[in-house]
Amino acid sequence: MVEKLGELFIIFILLIPLYGVLIWSYFCPEESLLRGKRWMYKEEPEISEGAIRYIKVASLISIIVLTLVFVILIITN
Known part of the structure; x- marks a missing residue:
């Protein structure tokens, strides 16, 4: 359980610059x-x-898709 939370935290940290660019x-x-x-x-x-x-439009769709993927990762873990 703790490993999965660590993985999610690392993914979140790595997504911050991508969100910034978008x-x-x-x-x-x-x-x-x-x-x-x-x-x-x-x-x-x-x-x-x-x-x-x-x-x-591409930036907005990318932000929405990344957010949905991250939320799905959180829910499945």
Whole structure:
């Protein structure tokens, strides 16, 4: 029982940065889309509304799925 709680705690600790990135992607989709690629452009690129909407929806769905998976792991243990 204690080992399983330890495993869940470690999984939770490892999920915190992933949640942080997903929340950041939801609130700043332009920045997250250009992360690591900004050097390729001489001037600020224009990002379409469709791409911004896609990143927001994907981030939100990922947050919900990760939360559900973590809750299911807690319930089954």
